[in-house]
Amino acid sequence: MSTVVLDNVSKVYPGGYLAVDRLSLKAGEGELLVLLGPSGCGKSTLLRMIAGLEDITSGELWLNGEYANHLAPRDRDVAMVFQNGALYPHRTVRGNISFPLEIAKADPGYVKERVVELSRALHIDEMLDRRPGTLSGGQRQRVAMGRAIVRQPSLFLMDEPLSNLDAGMRTELRMEISSLVRALGVTTVYVTHDQVEALALADRIAILNRGVLQDVGTPGQIYNDPATAFVASFLSSQQLNLLEAVVRTPQNQYILLDFGLHQIIMPWTDPRAYAVSRHVGNSIIVGIRPDGLAPLPPGVDQGPCLAGRVRTLEYHGHEWLAYLEAGLPAVPVPEPPDRRRHGDGAANGGSRAKALVRRLLSGTHEEPDPPPVNASGSHRRADLIVRLGSRPVWRAGEHARVSVDLAKMLLFTPDGARIDPPRR
Ligand SMILES: Nc1ncnc2c1ncn2[C@@H]1O[C@H](COP(=O)(O)OP(=O)(O)OP(=O)(O)O)[C@@H](O)[C@H]1O
Ligand SMILES: [Mg+2]
Known part of the structure; x- marks a missing residue:
């Protein structure tokens, strides 16, 4: 289990695009925190910064009490599942799930037991000997989840894992994810743009818009007492x-x-x-x-x-x-003022991007907010x-x-x- 603390974190992409703007957020031990927001609001960027797949431009990331900005992804003890969880096509379901344990040279008896236990929880125990090409989208996502979680990571990151599935499968798998991560007690950060999914799954929801955190709270808190009109809507x-x-x-x-x-x-x-x-x-x-x-x-x-x-x-x-x-x-x-393009501009993108990064690092604000x-x-x-x-x-x-x-x-x-x- 792990805690995640983001303290005043910003992300400026090369070229000067401010994708995440001074965001502070915490996921407690064993918590299922959902990041919710419209397309392009910075959800995946934030998740990738937690995973170590994207540099943090300014601000601090703490994982389980340890300063983690510069930790390599493999030293973060996180597992990630994407929208299209890519599987090894030539390995069976069993081979896909067991792969991370084999790499870690785990005891073969333990590997066998663990794969069976997890595949039962994910309802794929009857297809352990099949190859990914013969599975449905929903079954493949279950395998991807099994492979991610098999090592018992202390932090589970999921980026829209259900968005390619049909409505019925989404609902079914949503409930299974919820019971699985709660049973395992793994701290989970889950990204979605679907408000129904967020309300149904989350212990707490953090809502982003234009790279800015709008509200954070339990589903009941943010539904009944939203911090902004954007959140309510x-x-x-x-x-x-x-x-x-x-x-x-x-x-x-x-x-x-x-x-x-x-x-x-x-x-x-x-x-x-x-x-x-x-x-x-x-x-x-x-x-x-x-x-x-x-x-x-x-x-x-x-x-x-x-x-x-x-x-x-x-x-x-x-x-x-x-x-x-x-x-x-x-x-x-x-809508909140859109600050994201402030560092942009084709003509002088480089220098403006650097100026934006300098301002973020020095903690000074750029131009005052528009009225x-x-x-x-x-x-x-x-x-x-x-x-x-x-x-x-x-x-x-x-x-x-x-x-x-x-x-x-x-x-x-x-x-x-x-x-x-x-x-x-
Ligand atoms: N490598 C990159 N270089 C420049 N800009 C990027 C890069 N990656 C993402 N962006 C921009 O940053 C913004 C946030 O992207 P991000 O992928 O985090 O959004 P998102 O909330 O996950 O959206 P979606 O729901 O569509 O997946 C977007 O406007 C995107 O175009
Ligand atoms: Mg995304």
């Missing part, structure tokens, strides 16, 4: 409603979130009320997942609600979604997406009202940071 299986509201406090009786055509009252008893009131007179971003809205029967008029015309209904098998034209001001997901995205800058009117459950309780064209679950409402500043309740 990335983790929503259905599209998150992101709306602009002006904060008002009429006669100081309550907080009014003013969407123009609609208003929502937030009582002072809401834990976030005082933090929201600091934005009085200004815009904030309100995030509401489709399941934070519930259809209101006609005549019922209680609590916070929104209304509009049902534009269309969508059937998703296990549920219906409705799109309401409610005239609400929608805002795009605020935050101003929510008031956008006046798009988007539909309000509502989850209806298993029955389409409305018809297209009718006027409908929805109640808003204040506890599920997410509140962000215009640049997308969570509006926190005051710390007690």
Whole structure:
């Protein structure tokens, strides 16, 4: 077992591309930490730096309490599985799994026992004598995992090991990975861009965007209390409603979130009320997942609600979604400033890259951050997406009202940071 500590780690690729930006993160002993984020956000780069396959430009990596920036990959006691776990085509499944132990000159009796034990856990014990060419993609990934884990590494790194498999196989293998690494107690860093996979697998999730760590926490923490609007949006299986509201406090009786055509009252008893009131007179971003809205029967008029015309209904098998034209001001997901190209530039790439590396190493920041995205800058009117459950309780064209679950409402500043309740 091992711990991984990344302290202020950055990666600048030759040419000046800043792929990972001053990232600090820890994986505890035996923990399954998932790195989640969109394509190109730096997940594989980070994993490869932990494995020693990529140099760390600045910052420190500590493995099991030992400074590891300059350790050779073979001295890190890590095993890695990639998307296309390449196997030795001329060796059988048994030969592939046992290979790392043979290299380490392990006792043949032990090797035999270990291969059988692992292949049972991975459900490939009946194909030990077959060659990789005769296996399905899912079976090959199981073999790759067996080969990686057979030496009992203290750290297991997996880079999208399931992304080439079909949905059914992915779900099945996901559960097996989860029980296997937990049974073995191996610290695991697992990369994926699939939020469902991350939520299902992780002890904790770290979300990256544009090389910057956005949030880290248990699946429940980051789903229910996301640090940024980007995290909230990335983790929503259905599209998150992101709306602009002006904060008002009429006669100081309550907080009014003013969407123009609609208003929502937030009582002072809401834990976030005082933090929201600091934005009085200004815009904030309100995030509401489709399941934070519930259809209101006609005549019922209680609590916070929104209304509009049902534009269309969508059937998703296990549920219906409705799109309401409610005239609400929608805002795009605020993104962190993109610093990644700062060192780039074809004409003077070399010197700018060196300057970026120098600044990272000296700990000084480059140019100040651009001003935050101003929510008031956008006046798009988007539909309000509502989850209806298993029955389409409305018809297209009718006027409908929805109640808003204040506890599920997410509140962000215009640049997308969570509006926190005051710390007690
Ligand atoms: N060797 C390299 N030289 C220059 N830039 C690179 C190199 N490798 C990766 N990059 C860039 O760094 C960024 C991060 O790449 P990385 O592979 O870490 O992303 P990722 O999050 O794993 O994406 P994906 O989900 O698509 O695998 C990308 O924009 C990529 O183009
Ligand atoms: Mg990748």
